[in-house]
Structures are given as C-alpha cells and as structure tokens.
Amino acid sequence: MKFEFETPPAPGDIRAVCEGIQWLYMPLPFALDHVNCWLLGEPDNQVLIDTGVDNPATRKHWTSIFAERGHWPQQTLITHFHPDHMGLAGWMENEGGCGQFLGSEIEVDIALLLSDADGASYSALYEKWYAQNGIPEEALALVRRNGNTYKMVAGRPPPSSRWTYLQDGQQLTLAGHDYTVLIGRGHAPDMIMLYRESDHVLIAADQVLPSISPNVSVMPRLMDTNPLKSFLDTLERLRSLPEDTLVLPSHGLPFRGLHGRLQALVEHHDMRLEQIVSACHEPRSAHDLFAVLFRRKLDPQQTSFALGESLAHLHYLQKQGRVERMDSEGLTHYVAC
Numbered sequence: 001m002k003f004e005f006e007t008p009p010a011p012g013d014i015r016a017v018c019e020g021i022q023w024l025y026m027p028l029p030f031a032l033d034h035v036n037c038w039l040l041g042e043p044d045n046q047v048l049i050d051t052g053v054d055n056p057a058t059r060k061h062w063t064s065i066f067a068e069r070g071h072w073p074q075q076t077l078i079t080h081f082h083p084d085h086m087g088l089a090g091w092m093e094n095e096g097g098c099g100q101f102l103g104s105e106i107e108v109d110i111a112l113l114l115s116d117a118d119g120a121s122y123s124a125l126y127e128k129w130y131a132q133n134g135i136p137e138e139a140l141a142l143v144r145r146n147g148n149t150y151k152m153v154a155g156r157p158p159p160s161s162r163w164t165y166l167q168d169g170q171q172l173t174l175a176g177h178d179y180t181v182l183i184g185r186g187h188a189p190d191m192i193m194l195y196r197e198s199d200h201v202l203i204a205a206d207q208v209l210p211s212i213s214p215n216v217s218v219m220p221r222l223m224d225t226n227p228l229k230s231f232l233d234t235l236e237r238l239r240s241l242p243e244d245t246l247v248l249p250s251h252g253l254p255f256r257g258l259h260g261r262l263q264a265l266v267e268h269h270d271m272r273l274e275q276i277v278s279a280c281h282e283p284r285s286a287h288d289l290f291a292v293l294f295r296r297k298l299d300p301q302q303t304s305f306a307l308g309e310s311l312a313h314l315h316y317l318q319k320q321g322r323v324e325r326m327d328s329e330g331l332t333h334y335v336a337c
C-alpha cells in the first residue's frame with residue numbers, strides 16, 4: 001500500500017485529498033478513535049459524506065466548519081447505520097437545515113429501529129444473545145446497566161420522508177462529478193460506497209480499511225446470517241476496480257494498492273477460519289473462540305463486536321459443513337465435523 005498522506009488533518013480542519021473531495025477527521029470516544037468524513041464540491045453545492053457520532057465535540061467541529069463559513073451542506077450522504085457514520089444525521093437536519101439525505105433504505109430502517117428501541121428491550125435482546133454464546137456475567141451486567149447503547153452516541157436519524165434511497169449500480173452526480181453506487185455487504189447489511197470512474201477514486205466507507213480488518217458481525221436484529229460470505233463476496237467484486245484506485249477509507253489514511261489490501265483481508269479471514277476449525281476439535285462456544293480471534297485483551301464495551309465476529313466465522317464454517325452447531329440447556333457450542 002502507498003499512503004497519500006503521512007498524517008490526517010487535525011479534527012475540525014479540512015484538507016483537499018483529490019479533485020473536488022475534502023477530508024475531515026472527527027474524533028471518536030472509542031478504541032477506534034476517529035472517523036473520516038468527506039466533503040464534496042464547493043460551498044454553494046456541497047455534499048457531506050458521514051457525520052461522526054453525536055457528542056458535543058463532534059457537534060462543535062461541524063458548527064465551526066459550516067456555521068463559520070456560512071454554508072451547511074445541501075446534501076448529506078450516509079454510508080451505513082453505525083453511530084460513527086450516521087450519528088449526527090438528525091442533528092444536521094435540525095441544526096444545519098440540511099434538507100436532503102442520501103442513503104440505503106435498509107441502513108436507515110435499522111437506524112430508526114435502533115433509535116426507537118427502549119432500553120429494557122434493547123438490553124434483554126443482547127443479554128439473551130450473550131448468555132446463549134457463553135459470555136461471562138460481568139459483560140451481561142454491563143448490558144443490563146447500559147440499556148440502548150446505540151442511542152448513547154447516535155441521535156434519531158431524519159424520518160424516511162427526508163431520504164433519497166440509493167441502489168447498487170446507480171449512477172449519481174454529486175457536486176458536479178459522476179459516481180457509481182457500489183453496495184458493500186458484511187460489515188453492515190447494505191453499506192454505500194461510491195466509485196468515481198473518471199479518475200479512479202473509491203469512497204470505501206468501512207469495506208476496505210488500510211490498517212485494521214473491518215468488523216464483520218452476526219448481530220441480533222440483522223438479517224444477514226452469513227455476513228462473512230457477504231463481506232468476502234464484496235471484496236471479490238472490488239477486485240475489478242483498477243489497481244491505481246485511490247481508496248478513501250472511513251478509518252485510517254487514504255491509500256493506493258487496493259488489490260494487495262483486498263488479498264491481505266481475504267488471507268486474514270482464511271487464517272482465522274482455519275484456526276477456528278482447529279480450536280473446535282472439541283465443542284466451543286463463540287466466546288471460547290475470542291482467544292483465537294483476538295490477541296489483545298478486550299474491554300467489555302467491545303464484547304458485541306467480538307461476539308458478532310466470532311459468530312460470523314462460525315456461521316460461515318457451518319454453511320460450508322465444516323463445523324456443526326450444538327444447542328443444549330440454553331448454550332450454543334460448535335464442533336468441527
């Protein structure tokens with residue numbers, strides 16, 4: 001991979017990254033400490049891509065960027081429902097008067113569903129899911145205490161009536177440039193990427209990240225029961241883009257060298273799948289496999305991503321007939337066939 005810049009812009013600063021696209025770097029209060037947002041076009045015709053989470057620091061950055069320049073973006077495109085991408089969409093509408101939102105209907109529906117879920121039912125769903133997969137009591141207690149964690153960092157998105165929904169393969173003109181919508185699956189159910197054919201620019205959202213492997217998760221409420229297959233299929237599809245594509249990822253630095261990165265991500269998952277099959281020589285819960293999948297110690301906040309990722313690999317192997325699922329006394333285990 002070849003990086004275009006050695007460092008990101010400071011939070012609240014704007015940096016031109018290629019023709020007609022500016023890079024904004026928003027802090028996140030998580031282990032993953034930032035998200036990249038993109039601003040397309042000139043102040044009188046601007047499209048913002050993703051918003052960061054809903055917290056005072058991010059609101060302050062957007063206020064200083066847009067209010068001080070006297071222009072809020074005319075359109076806001078949201079790549080997927082995760083709070084670091086959609087968290088301030090509703091605020092953009094109310095505060096900035098952004099009237100038009102572009103996104104995926106599936107992603108918007110999930111965000112609305114999560115925003116409207118009450119704390120008790122949100123906790124109950126996760127608690128049941130954790131317990132079934134062998135997660136220890138400490139993390140279950142945290143789930144009970146936290147309630148709806150989505151709402152902690154994401155405001156309610158604009159209602160369905162404010163959105164224009166995009167489809168895979170759709171041609172779109174944004175701030176004077178033509179883009180093709182590419183739907184990425186596996187990290188989120190229906191994530192929007194944009195490809196600009198004229199000069200080979202890919203706004204990749206969380207599908208291809210330069211320094212971490214995007215989280216691929218089975219999650220309660222999400223319909224995709226084999227997200228790792230969906231993710232790998234999307235990576236395969238991206239191989240048809242030119243090697244000199246400039247990749248603008250949502251986390252990490254813009255880079256070229258797409259094919260090598262796609263290959264590394266595929267090999268990463270292949271290796272994890274083999275390690276899981278070996279570990280399942282005796283029955284294992286999804287939680288037992290955390291030690292195989294994650295070298296670092298996980299804090300309880302990361303439990304849902306870790307469990308989702310472990311299950312994504314197990315479901316993939318189960319569909320291939322390489323592991324078998326066993327349910328007994330409310331606990332699920334997997335064993336190699």
Ligand SMILES: [Zn+2]
Nearest residue numbers: 082084206250
């Ligand atoms: Zn993200």
